[in-house]
Amino acid sequence: MVPSRSSRRSFLAKSSGAAAATLLAHSFTAAALGQTEPADYSLTIANTPIELSPMHIVSVTTYNGQFPGPLLRFKEGQRVTVDVRNDTDVPEQLHWHGQTLPSEVDGAAEEGTPYIAPHSRQRISFVPGPSGFRFYHTHVRAGSDLGRGQYSGLVGPVYIEPKENPGRYDREVFLTLKEFEPTFSRGGDMDMDFLSPATTVKTLKDTGESAMKASLAKGMPKGFEVGYGAFTINGKMLGHGEPIRVKRGERVLFHVLNGSAGEIRSLALPGHTFTIVAMDGNPLPKPVPVPYLWIGTAERISAIVEMNHPGVWIMGDTGDDDRHHGMGIVVEYAGATGKPQWVAPKPFKWNYAAFGHAATPGVPPDEVFEMTFAKDNAAIAGFNRWTINGVAYPNDQMMAKPMFLLKQGKRYRLKMRNASDDIHPIHLHRHSFELTRIAGQSTSGVMKDVVMVGGYQEVEVDFVANNPGPTLFHCHQQLHMDYGFMALFDYA
Numbered sequence: 001m002v003p004s005r006s007s008r009r010s011f012l013a014k015s016s017g018a019a020a021a022t023l024l025a026h027s028f029t030a031a032a033l034g035q036t037e038p039a040d041y042s043l044t045i046a047n048t049p050i051e052l053s054p055m056h057i058v059s060v061t062t063y064n065g066q067f068p069g070p071l072l073r074f075k076e077g078q079r080v081t082v083d084v085r086n087d088t089d090v091p092e093q094l095h096w097h098g099q100t101l102p103s104e105v106d107g108a109a110e111e112g113t114p115y116i117a118p119h120s121r122q123r124i125s126f127v128p129g130p131s132g133f134r135f136y137h138t139h140v141r142a143g144s145d146l147g148r149g150q151y152s153g154l155v156g157p158v159y160i161e162p163k164e165n166p167g168r169y170d171r172e173v174f175l176t177l178k179e180f181e182p183t184f185s186r187g188g189d190m191d192m193d194f195l196s197p198a199t200t201v202k203t204l205k206d207t208g209e210s211a212m213k214a215s216l217a218k219g220m221p222k223g224f225e226v227g228y229g230a231f232t233i234n235g236k237m238l239g240h241g242e243p244i245r246v247k248r249g250e251r252v253l254f255h256v257l258n259g260s261a262g263e264i265r266s267l268a269l270p271g272h273t274f275t276i277v278a279m280d281g282n283p284l285p286k287p288v289p290v291p292y293l294w295i296g297t298a299e300r301i302s303a304i305v306e307m308n309h310p311g312v313w314i315m316g317d318t319g320d321d322d323r324h325h326g327m328g329i330v331v332e333y334a335g336a337t338g339k340p341q342w343v344a345p346k347p348f349k350w351n352y353a354a355f356g357h358a359a360t361p362g363v364p365p366d367e368v369f370e371m372t373f374a375k376d377n378a379a380i381a382g383f384n385r386w387t388i389n390g391v392a393y394p395n396d397q398m399m400a401k402p403m404f405l406l407k408q409g410k411r412y413r414l415k416m417r418n419a420s421d422d423i424h425p426i427h428l429h430r431h432s433f434e435l436t437r438i439a440g441q442s443t444s445g446v447m448k449d450v451v452m453v454g455g456y457q458e459v460e461v462d463f464v465a466n467n468p469g470p471t472l473f474h475c476h477q478q479l480h481m482d483y484g485f486m487a488l489f490d491y492a
């Protein structure tokens with residue numbers, strides 16, 4: 001299914017009688033709602049079956065009955081209207097991740113965006129930007145309901161065409177990575193040690209470890225974590241979708257979105273190199289080749305792969321278990337035959353600083369906000385409670401009291417200190433930030449809207465307060481944000 005995008009005038013000019021009748025019916029509905037023009041795009045939220053493979057047909061909430069939701073292509077600076085229809089029994093929010101939209105349409109109740117009521121339609125209008133690879137997704141709290149929020153199928157890619165397009169590539173392929181069939185467990189989360197530098201901060205480690213010891217000594221089990229039964233790329237388990245068909249010598253620009261509710265993914269294509277040109281949709285200072293990708297929850301990577309190693313390959317997660325349960329897609333060269341091959345790559349550490357300049361930005365911040373992230377083990381009915389500077393976002397309140405106040409035009413540095421052993425993909429709404437320090441290593445020039453903060457590590461980012469309105473800051477793991485890991489910024 002494709003999003004409806006029609007210029008009414010040109011459509012009328014060439015429409016046949018039957019199409020004109022359909023259009024009349026459409027106009028009538030729109031007129032009844034007080035809107036005479038059809039919207040540029042329409043998205044319908046409903047519960048539908050999705051075939052991940054013939055043995056895994058899941059019932060999830062989707063956009064337009066498909067997963068991922070339709071690719072929406074906007075033009076930077078050109079206003080669009082979008083109709084969002086909610087055909088479910090619960091209120092919804094549609095968040096435009098990575099864009100700089102007003103709080104009223106950004107899609108978070110915490111910022112004051114109105115809900116899309118059950119069985120209703122809402123028309124929104126905005127000027128898309130900045131250009132690049134963005135996405136849209138639901139932004140409601142799921143809590144203990146594994147059918148809601150990011151656990152559902154409510155994720156879709158957005159590409160905002162820049163005014164100029166300097167990329168040298170032959171074609172684009174969009175990939176959305178996503179798990180299905182979520183369950184809770186008490187196993188504790190798997191340790192992931194792919195981040196570099198690996199330097200941890202002793203005081204953070206001591207704090208985190210002593211809190212965990214005290215809680216376990218009181219007889220409290222570890223808090224719930226989420227695991228998954230099915231893993232997909234573009235909604236299909238490995239071997240069940242169409243392969244990506246390529247030709248030798250082609251340069252393919254991959255736009256990879258981690259649409260997970262909380263997992264960090266890797267993606268490798270045996271015998272090939274990814275040349276990363278953009279992160280979270282924003283061009284890097286210079287392209288950087290890497291053997292494979294690490295991509296945190298809600299992060300996006302745009303990378304060019306030169307197809308110079310003919311064969312039939314599995315492009316997939318380097319984690320064997322996740323790949324065996326579906327996290328992969330076949331890449332097939334024209335004329336090549338045989339079973340898709342996987343070759344495990346050598347371990348590769350992910351250092352954000354490698355994508356920027358080796359110094360902090362020349363512009364110092366006007367103010368520094370210090371933040372410490374901490375976990376109260378199994379503190380809320382078996383779920384971990386998360387705090388920022390000792391405060392959990394109130395679970396009975398949408399717009400909480402702002403934790404940080406901004407003055408328009410000022411440059412702020414967020415000094416994030418992680419006193420837990422988990423990696424947190426941290427997201428700031430409505431603004432882009434510049435990476436300035438990663439676990440003690442200085443950098444500049446990399447603009448993002450999500451950054452992974454390693455266990456017991458410190459990360460610093462700078463941003464300019466250039467978009468007045470309530471602004472949400474949170475860990476992008478659904479399980480963490482729902483249990484406190486959010487804070488509100490507002491402009492003074």
Ligand SMILES: [Cu+2]
Nearest residue numbers: 424475477480
């Ligand atoms: Cu988190």
